[in-house]
Amino acid sequence: MRRDKWLFLFLLITFRLVASEPFMPNKLQFTAQNYYSVFIMDKGKCSAQELASMLLFYNPSINQHKAAKIAQIYIEESQIEGVNSDIAFCQMALETGFLNYGGDVDKKQNNFCGLGATGNAEPGLHFPDVRTGVMAHIQHLKAYGSKENIRKPSVDIRFKYVKRGSATSIYKLSGKWASDPLYDQKLENLLIRLFRHKSFLAFGKR
Template identity: 40%
Template sequence: MKLPIYIEAAMGVFLVVILAMAGKNGMIPQNQKNNVMKQSETEQKSDSDMQNEKEAVAEEATDSIEEVAQTDSAAITAQMCSPAGQYPVMGESVVTVDELADYFNQSGYEYPSEELAKGGADTIETFCQIYCEEAEAEDIRAEVAFTQAMKETGFLQFGGDVSIEQFNFAGIGTTGGGVPGNSYPDVRTGVRAQIQHLKAYATDEPLNQTCVDNRYEYVKKASAPYVQWLGQKENPEGAGWATGENYGYDIAGMLQHLLLKEQG
């Protein structure tokens, strides 16, 4: 028959007291006490060694996982940026301001600081910072908007129908034949218009900021959620940003160069 729990508890306390008194009065041999202490120390040491071993194994496993993850990330990036891939226009950016600036600097082109300083971006770092901030505000990937701007402007050298003083970095409103397209009061507004135009193609979600893209309403929403679909000739619905052949694929190729270089 099982004893009531309060009786079991009382018996346990009584046993502890008896053992304590016995040890104090020398009723437990010293050699047994020493053996118990040595056994305890051995167990503690063993536990410590095991813990160290576990930590070493865990650290080694973490290093291996990170190495594999980096390799897989590079492979995934290469696949997503390939002609058969699908690199999403929307999402969290995977580049930093410094990485975008390095990408531009490695192009060999000179940053037009005098002209763009008039619009609030006197350095390439400031220019890239604006892209990252405006892209984040609308959940657009900064690397997508930035590489598109580099394609449209020839790495900020312009030379086409749009002039640098327009602060139009994506040819918004240009139709060819010398039509200059839209103009904006400063660099940030021009970047914001481009990113809002990209969002119009990528999703039917509303804008998070006040619309400065006067062509936003004319875009078929969510018709080009992937970079490769930004060209009308490659878009399954025949929609898209530009009519030029391989337009989206060209940007995807630039993305691949940017992202794989940063991972390497």
């Protein structure tokens, strides 16, 4: 019991250092197999449990069932369209502040990526449920990442305005998805946090 207590304390302290510690892949023993991909049309490497765990870590007020549900939906919808679920989930975290919102978009809109929210108190698009909102996000990402057709009926009314295949990696999203010139860096920072989190979770299971 005492050993478990110390292990929990160690992991808690380590997690708190994650956001500020310089990125050192060799320290965490990253390999080509578990290192993140920056390409939008790629297979995500994190499980729904790992995605949900990160969301709960940065937003402990969220319901665990809700976190698990949205993580699973992101993986399912991403797999259907061939989109990188790690990038999509991290972008959701960036756009919504880990589902804390606080900007022009309200949580009741089920808008997880700021679709149609152009500033000046414009709230953007509304979606009837979580899955539809996630589908719209994935479809919009695919519009940027690929010239291939989407596989499910379109729920993203802004899909047609995107120059298809114009942003195949996160580095090309700045100035396209968002006007923020640091948008790609912020998104990559979240990917780094996610894969650190993934690594620490794996370490805790040893």
